[in-house]
Amino acid sequence: MIREILKKFSFFGETKKAFYATVRCKDCGEEVKIRIKRSSDFQIVYDSSNPSHCYTVKKEIIGKDCFNLMELTLALTRNTRFLFADVKGGEFITFDRE
Helix, strand or coil: CHHHHHHCCHHHHHHHHEEEEEEEECCCCCEEEEEEEHHHHEEECCCCCCCCCCEEEEEEECCCCCCCCEEEEEEECCCCCEEEEEEECEEEEEEEEC
8 A cells, every 4th residue: 555655756656667778888898778767858759751750868878987978869659669779989789668
């Protein structure tokens, strides 16, 4: 019962709304896993040439040991299915929901 009450607060149920992406630095090879929040990181997009593209996520990433800046752009469908990724300064590895 307490769990049901706490789920109404955003801080408790937020993990179900999170997605994760992993990128690798092109210079040192460090892999960085980042958290993407649906509530604040998703940008709505209307693209008449690609109607399945509904959301864009843009993140700037710096690793723990490597200070090279990587820029990640993800394209997602309305159902948050992965379409494509563009990474500057690195390589895209995965996109998943935990």
